[in-house]
Amino acid sequence: MTGVEHEPANERYAYSRTALARLALSDELRELADRAAAGVPTTNDMWAQPGEVVGDALDLVHQAQEALVRAVIYERQKHTSWEAIGEQLNMKRQSAHEKYRDAVAEWQLALQEPHYPAPSGAPVRGLRLHEAAYAPTTAGARLDAWVHEHIPAQRETEHPVTGHLPALxxxxxxxxxxxxxxxxxxxxxxxxxxxxxxxxxxxxxxxxxxxxxxxxxxxxxxxxxxxxxxxxxxxxxxxxxxx
Incomplete structure (x- = not known):
């Protein structure tokens, strides 16, 4: 998220809402992958504080939970039923709805009001809409480049992320x-x-x-x-x- 209020030429209006939700999910998964990869080397283990590795792993769990929320939002944007989502989560439809409905509602609100109300005297407003959905062209290019760098099997695909988004x-x-x-x-x-x-x-x-x-x-x-x-x-x- 960012506190910058600048509107990137309202470029998100050229994307379907499903595409914006998918970009937000892809960006969260990229962040999760990068953070997980940072924990693979052992070069800094000798300087780690007691329990620090556990804390790092817990941070990954929190990041994965955020990715899960984005996945639910994406599925709902595709009109996937709460019953189908609940089945994947091993919970009943009503439980899935109660757990994630606020996140879905916040996403829908953010599409209309991408910034939070400005606190009194604040020069800028915080960004409510996920940054990848707020500036999808920039985010999409960054994600395409990330896939080319990190996933060899996708290097021959010109636009592995943006080339397969649902059109508006x-x-x-x-x-x-x-x-x-x-x-x-x-x-x-x-x-x-x-x-x-x-x-x-x-x-x-x-x-x-x-x-x-x-x-x-x-x-x-x-x-x-x-x-x-x-x-x-x-x-x-x-x-x-x-x-």
Missing amino acids: STAEEMVQVLDALNHLYGDSRTPPDPKARARVIERKAALLDRIAVEQGRPEAAQQAEEARALAAQLHAEAAQAPD
Whole structure:
């Protein structure tokens, strides 16, 4: 995780949510593998404190547990049932749901709100969304390179991680846009930020433009124009709002 608030050009919107979940899982597994490999050499054993190796092994268990959480999130993003997940965990459906539902809910929230609320006076906000999902292009390139370096059998595969991620369909992208709009209106007591709403509307306009071209639907082009006009109006409102 990182405390940097910079948005990497909203690149995650070009990825399906399943792909983002898989990248987060892959990144956790890479971290686990690196940390486990660091414990293989014996060169530093003579300087280890009593019990230190046990502590290192326990850290690996915690890292593996985080990878397990990411695996559950990935499976749920693929619409795998809690029953199937529970079967793999040797527990009942309800037990699996109760154990991991908060993590899945936090993932869904992070997709809409990638940063935590800023503490009073803090210059930046902490990152709620997993870093690999927040900057998937950078993370994917790093993971591809890691696989080439550490797994000889995959060296002939050009993109062993990013080349097999589930693609973002037009339908899913529209669902993402609508989910984002619904999220903005989730709190009836607080009107949505016009700047945030404008950004989502602009995404909707770009998507409608693509639908108009790819599917030959002139009404989508008209809807895109209307969406852009609304976005411009919202930007104007945001500019006039007091700081």
